Amino acid sequence: MTALLPTVDVRAKRPTALAFLLRLDTLRRAMRLVALLAIDIFSVWVALFVALALKAAWLGSFDASAHAHQARELAPFAILVVLFNFARLGLYGRRSERPGLGKILTGTFQAMVVCMLFALIDGQQFSSYYIFWGGLVAAIVCIGLLRLMYESASGWLLRRTGQQRRAVLIGPAHHSDAVAAALAEDVDSAIRVSGVLTVDEHGARPKRARSLGQVSDLPALLSQGVVDEVIITDPAFPQDLALEVVDQAHRRGVHVRVAPSTMEILVKRAEFLPGQTLPLFELKPPVSEGVDFAIKRVFDLLVSTLILLVLSPVLLAIALGIRLTSAGPVIYRSRRPGVGGKPFDCFKFRTMYQDAEHRQAELEELNEAGGAIFKIRDDPRVTPVGKLLRRLSLDELPQLLNVLRGEMSLVGPRPLPQRDYDRLEEWHKKRYHVLPGVTGLWQVSGRSDLDFDDMVRLDFLYLERWSVSLDLSILVKTIPAVFGRRGAF
Structure with a gap:
């Protein structure tokens, strides 16, 4: 099927071994989780070390070895709290669903509060509470920068290995064209639009992607195994038809998402969301796997x-x-x-x-x-x-x-x-x-x-x-x- 314009040359040479590994979905998920965990663990330790080192340098008593040792003593509990809180906030989810800097800030602040309360309840004494707010600022900066580097690097790898998910848009042509345009502008998007299924056979044809027929043709497309995601582009999509689309897709393990309205897009853009120029809300399948x-x-x-x-x-x-x-x-x-x-x-x-x-x-x-x-x-x-x-x-x-x-x-x-x-x-x-x-x-x-x-x-x-x-x-x-x-x- 024809991809979004500008097209990507599918004949372009790709690293064969790397493409094979990244096509293993389970392995890719494990690699993602390990990478993000490593980033956060390293960032928390570095943040504590930096906070201690900056204060010592200000007081004129800098000792790198001593600060590193102290950071190693403080880090385990802080790391545990940060990881659990980040998991709760969905920061280890799929690329298209991971929130951005706003959630990182919120999660890190909550972890700092938990660590401070635990220290006070445990009877620990502090001449000041600098280690908490100093470590908080350093952690936000370190985690934010390293995760941004990870998003950029992983996005490049996905594009190089052709790992964009094949999506079919369902809805009126003008809605689908708007969604296709937004996805085309997102250079880090993990979604490649394969085509559009329209609801009204007598309506206008889409201009940004190939017309694949009517929504009634969805079962045939799904049975061919050429669709990874279905995106409903019309916020006013008929409910009974939406239920049928969701049911058909979930039976074949295909994710369904709903494109937001224009106002929802504007609201979402108020927060930095890596890889989510167009936020999509997933209609999750029942709890079965x-x-x-x-x-x-x-x-x-x-x-x-x-x-x-x-x-x-x-x-x-x-x-x-x-x-x-x-x-x-x-x-x-x-x-x-x-x-x-x-x-x-x-x-x-x-x-x-x-x-x-x-x-x-x-x-x-x-x-x-x-x-x-x-x-x-x-x-x-x-x-x-x-x-x-x-x-x-x-x-x-x-x-x-x-x-x-x-x-x-x-x-x-x-x-x-x-x-x-x-x-x-x-x-x-x-x-x-x-x-x-x-x-x-x-x-x-x-x-x-x-x-x-x-x-x-x-x-x-x-x-x-x-x-x-x-x-x-x-x-x-x-x-x-x-x-x-x-x-x-």
């Missing part, structure tokens, strides 16, 4: 193990009650579609008589739930013990074992029985992009009182806003929701 998945998985394992240990007496009492009051197994294995629609055995305490599944067809006309879900408030198939367990949602506790097995998460969209899954509309099934959950926003937002479409929208909202703190909030709110009996039957 990478660091986010690892964090969520560790959280699930630790919390579910703790809950199982604490509630083990309750679990044994429930099992005994089920065994003594009705025939059949204590644990019911409900075959349900999981992530990606792959079926798994969802564990539950048995709350129904053994012939429950065979009797469901005759009860379909009594269904009280909307959409695909089947629920009856006074289901005749439920045992007396089962009614109590369902009322308090205690029948779901065995699903903690599914969490340990990696088939479920503590928080996420609830897995539906196969019967309900088969009746879902296509847009409903987007909730199956992630592991199903033991609890979710359904359970803390009305439970069975909600319309099914509203439940699905809550699932989408959770997927877009996921964080460990949100998971904790939902888990805590699940307790009063259960004991308050809101919408449970």
Whole structure:
């Protein structure tokens, strides 16, 4: 496909070995992280040394060896605080997403405050607090300069090795032309526009990049593997169409970004952002891979193990009650579609008589739930013990074992029985992009009182806003929701 004008000669000789290494995405990410960590670690040590040396020189007692030794003693804790804070602020992210000098200043200042408070709480005495503010100024200058050099050098390497990401713009021609022009002006941009997909087939054709057809042609382009990113250029892009574009791209591991409006561009330019002449806001895929998945998985394992240990007496009492009051197994294995629609055995305490599944067809006309879900408030198939367990949602506790097995998460969209899954509309099934959950926003937002479409929208909202703190909030709110009996039957 034709690149943005002025074109880059793809026949130009490139360092073969270097190009091969940089095309290994995982290796490139590791190289980036190591380089940035090295810069920040070195900068903090240099900043402390410079601050000590300048003060000593002013007082006429300069001793390089002594200052270097003192800097080595002070540096470890300061480095640790700076690295954690920079990671929190996204300063080790991808090139196109890393913030600039403003965040470096903010992160370094916050780290200085933490170090000073720790020193005071630890009872350390200071004749002055120069080491803190002197080290702060030196660190900002050193980190800023070295990171600027890194951005320039890495940008040159990316251009030399042809590592720009291939992007397709989607939107009206005039919006796409404006975005293409802004990207063309950015000499350090890691994005190469391959072409434009327009929404209106009778509208104007783009002038800054090649026309690739209509938005309906996106699946064919994605299937060819020639697109690394999709950029929506129209701030007023139709929501239903945007959801479809995002879904198609995320299924193929392609990132989606939204170009800002003119006012947002002007506001962003108030801060120095290396490599971001045109800031792009990414529509992140659901939490299903990478660091986010690892964090969520560790959280699930630790919390579910703790809950199982604490509630083990309750679990044994429930099992005994089920065994003594009705025939059949204590644990019911409900075959349900999981992530990606792959079926798994969802564990539950048995709350129904053994012939429950065979009797469901005759009860379909009594269904009280909307959409695909089947629920009856006074289901005749439920045992007396089962009614109590369902009322308090205690029948779901065995699903903690599914969490340990990696088939479920503590928080996420609830897995539906196969019967309900088969009746879902296509847009409903987007909730199956992630592991199903033991609890979710359904359970803390009305439970069975909600319309099914509203439940699905809550699932989408959770997927877009996921964080460990949100998971904790939902888990805590699940307790009063259960004991308050809101919408449970």
